[in-house]
Amino acid sequence: MRCYNLWINGKDVPAIGGKAAIRKSPAHGADLASFALGTAGDLNAAVAAAKSAEGAWANSGCIERAALLTKLADLMEAKLDQLAEIEAEEVGKPIKDGYGELSHSINLTRYAAALAWEIPGRAQTHHGTSALGIVSYEPIGVVGMITPWNFPAVTLFQKLPYALAAGCTVVVKPSEMTAGTTLEIARLAKAAGFPDGVINVVTGKGSVVGNAMVEHPDVNMISFTGSTPVGQQIGEKCARQVKRAGLELGGKAANIVFADADLDDALDGVVLGTILNQGEECVAGTRLLVEKSIAEDFSAKLAERMSMLRVGLPLDKESDMGAMIHEDHMNSVLDHIETAKKEGATILCGGGRLTGGDYDKGYFIAPTILGNVTPKMTYFREEVFGPVISITTFETVDEAVALANDTEYGLGNGMWTKDIDKAHQVSKRLKSGTVWVNTFLDGAPQMPFGGYKRSGLGRENGKEGLTEFMQVKSTFFRLGKRSKSLPHTA
Incomplete structure (x- = not known):
C-alpha cells in the first residue's frame, strides 16, 4: 500500500492531526493507498508557502517557466506506466483509460509551456505623440484548486500548468479517494526544478480543507471542478469576498443522431460517450436523441454493442469499463434506473448490478440503455454519473x-450528420460550451472547455485557460513636458 503525507513547500509533511484515510479498490477491495487527512492548520501552512513563493515565481521569466513545465511533462512521460496504474486502480477505470488520461495531461502541460511564451499584452501607440498605453496581463496570485475523484489527472492539468505558466503559485486539494497521481506529480515537479512553495498539495475532506481554502484571505482565486450544488456554495462564498471563482460543474449532454449520419460511426461514438470512465463523466452523452425513422434499428444495434462490452478489473487490458467509485454511488445509479422504470422507461440492455466471480468484490453496473424516455422523466433531467443512457426520439431539427x-x-452536446449545413446551424443553436460533430468526448488542448447555464463559469484549456489565471492591467503614460491644467502660481 502506498502511503502519502501532505506536500507543502517542497517537502513531505505529515498532517497536524496525524489522521489518514485508506483508499480501497472499488473493483477488488484491496487497500491501495493511505492519504493524510489535512486540517485547516495544514491548509494555512500550504497557503503561507505559496504566498512566500509568489513574488519570485511571478517575476520569473516566461522562458524559465516554459522550460520547467516541459521538464515536468518529460518526467511524467517517463513515469507514464506508474501514473496510469495509480489512476486506474484508485478510480476503478480500465488501464487503457488511465493511459489516455495521463497522456492527455502531458499534452496539456506541453501546450501550457508553449503558451508561457505567448502571454498576451499590447501597446496602444495611437493616442497621439505625447501618450502611450500598455495593456498587460499579470498572474492573479495564489490559486486554490479543488479537483474531483473521477478524472484526478485531467481535471488537475486543465488548471495546474496554465496557472503555473501564468506565474501563479498553487495549493491543490484533490479528492481524498483518488489523490495518488496528484501527489506523485508534485514530487515530479520538484525533481523538474520547480521552486519550493510553487506547488502544494493538501489532502483531506472538502468540508475541512476545501472550505478553509475557499475562505482563506490569501487565496486569490478558486478553481473548482465538481458538482453544481457544491459549485454554487463555493461561488457564493467567493462572491462575498469578491474573489474570482472558476467553476467547472455538472452536465446532462445530449447526443443527437440524425438519419443522414454515418450510423456505424454514430454507434461507436454513442457507446464511448456512455461508458467512458463508467459514465462518471460530467459531459457524458447520457441523453441519446435519435431521429424517429431510424430509432428502432439504431436502438437494437446499440443494445447489441453495449451487451458485448467487457466490464472488468482496472489492470485488465481487455476491460472496456470498470467499477463505480464506491458503494453509495453505485446504489445511487441503481436507484436512478429503478426510478426510470417506475416512470415508464424500458430496459433495452443491462439495468442492474453485475455479480458473481470478481464482480462480487467490487461495485460494477452493467452498461444500461433506457428506452421510451420522455423529457418529464427524472432521468432526462438529473445528472446520474453512471453507465446509463436514455433514448428519446424526434422528427424535426427544431424538435431535436x-x-x-x-x-x-x-x-x-454532440450530433451526428453528414449534412454540413445542418451541422453548422444546429451547433449554433445548442446552448453548451462544447459541441461535437461526428465525434464525442474529443478535442485538443487548444480548445477552451467550460459550460453555459448551471454547468459553470470560466474556461479551461486554450488561450482562455491561461488568461483565466491572470489580471488585466492598463498603464497609461503621458510623454514629454506636461501641459498644466491648473493656473500657474507665482
Missing part, C-alpha cells in the same frame, strides 16, 4: 434542438 436544450445544464 429543443430537446437538447431542455436542461438546466450546458456543458456539452
Whole structure:
C-alpha cells in the first residue's frame, strides 16, 4: 500500500492531526493507498508557502517557466506506466483509460509551456505623440484548486500548468479517494526544478480543507471542478469576498443522431460517450436523441454493442469499463434506473448490478440503455454519473434542438450528420460550451472547455485557460513636458 503525507513547500509533511484515510479498490477491495487527512492548520501552512513563493515565481521569466513545465511533462512521460496504474486502480477505470488520461495531461502541460511564451499584452501607440498605453496581463496570485475523484489527472492539468505558466503559485486539494497521481506529480515537479512553495498539495475532506481554502484571505482565486450544488456554495462564498471563482460543474449532454449520419460511426461514438470512465463523466452523452425513422434499428444495434462490452478489473487490458467509485454511488445509479422504470422507461440492455466471480468484490453496473424516455422523466433531467443512457426520439431539427436544450445544464452536446449545413446551424443553436460533430468526448488542448447555464463559469484549456489565471492591467503614460491644467502660481 502506498502511503502519502501532505506536500507543502517542497517537502513531505505529515498532517497536524496525524489522521489518514485508506483508499480501497472499488473493483477488488484491496487497500491501495493511505492519504493524510489535512486540517485547516495544514491548509494555512500550504497557503503561507505559496504566498512566500509568489513574488519570485511571478517575476520569473516566461522562458524559465516554459522550460520547467516541459521538464515536468518529460518526467511524467517517463513515469507514464506508474501514473496510469495509480489512476486506474484508485478510480476503478480500465488501464487503457488511465493511459489516455495521463497522456492527455502531458499534452496539456506541453501546450501550457508553449503558451508561457505567448502571454498576451499590447501597446496602444495611437493616442497621439505625447501618450502611450500598455495593456498587460499579470498572474492573479495564489490559486486554490479543488479537483474531483473521477478524472484526478485531467481535471488537475486543465488548471495546474496554465496557472503555473501564468506565474501563479498553487495549493491543490484533490479528492481524498483518488489523490495518488496528484501527489506523485508534485514530487515530479520538484525533481523538474520547480521552486519550493510553487506547488502544494493538501489532502483531506472538502468540508475541512476545501472550505478553509475557499475562505482563506490569501487565496486569490478558486478553481473548482465538481458538482453544481457544491459549485454554487463555493461561488457564493467567493462572491462575498469578491474573489474570482472558476467553476467547472455538472452536465446532462445530449447526443443527437440524425438519419443522414454515418450510423456505424454514430454507434461507436454513442457507446464511448456512455461508458467512458463508467459514465462518471460530467459531459457524458447520457441523453441519446435519435431521429424517429431510424430509432428502432439504431436502438437494437446499440443494445447489441453495449451487451458485448467487457466490464472488468482496472489492470485488465481487455476491460472496456470498470467499477463505480464506491458503494453509495453505485446504489445511487441503481436507484436512478429503478426510478426510470417506475416512470415508464424500458430496459433495452443491462439495468442492474453485475455479480458473481470478481464482480462480487467490487461495485460494477452493467452498461444500461433506457428506452421510451420522455423529457418529464427524472432521468432526462438529473445528472446520474453512471453507465446509463436514455433514448428519446424526434422528427424535426427544431424538435431535436429543443430537446437538447431542455436542461438546466450546458456543458456539452454532440450530433451526428453528414449534412454540413445542418451541422453548422444546429451547433449554433445548442446552448453548451462544447459541441461535437461526428465525434464525442474529443478535442485538443487548444480548445477552451467550460459550460453555459448551471454547468459553470470560466474556461479551461486554450488561450482562455491561461488568461483565466491572470489580471488585466492598463498603464497609461503621458510623454514629454506636461501641459498644466491648473493656473500657474507665482
